[in-house]
Amino acid sequence: MKRSKTSKSWMAEHVNDPFVQRAKTDGLRARAAYKLMEIDDKDKLIRPGMVVVDLGAAPGSWSQVAVSRVGSGGRVFALDLLPMEPINGVEFMQGDFHDEEFVTRFESLLDGRRVDLVMSDIAPNISGIPSVDQARSVYLAELALDFACQHLAPAGRFLVKVFQGEGFDAFRKAMEAEFKSVIVRKPQASRDRSSEVYLLGAGRR
16 A cells, blocks of 8 residues: 555654654663653652552553662552553553453552552554544543542552643643643654643542
């Protein structure tokens, strides 16, 4: 099948993207790692000894960042429907993080500990229909929020990617109902033309 001008343009942009090139040099699995690094450097999300859950973790760049920063005393759980190549120090579980049986297995690994940080960089499979893709994005964010509310420690924080558009304001209000502070972050590694932003919730109500 012949590639469209749009797909050719995207590929050219991707190949020439400085963050893509840096990720290869730094041994990171995706440019998304730099988004988390920037937010973490600013907001001090990840500290040694923490328990961190990475929802929709594949291919694993956020988990790479997290495991390098929690140290030997911390734990990083990577959850995804898709398979993921192993990362040293990361405990990967393949399955649906909203499935009751899967969640029960995850909770058994926690061994009574609460989670300090739940983070989600999930994006839906793109259909090409903006209204459908936006609805899917918000739905995934809602599932991640529900998971965070069930497992976060009282002082825990929640970082989630959301695309601005229909449903965004309602989702932000839902986060504000659960957290005393909800702030917006748009890291430099997030492309300017992208409507994605990250919401960071802190201080459980």
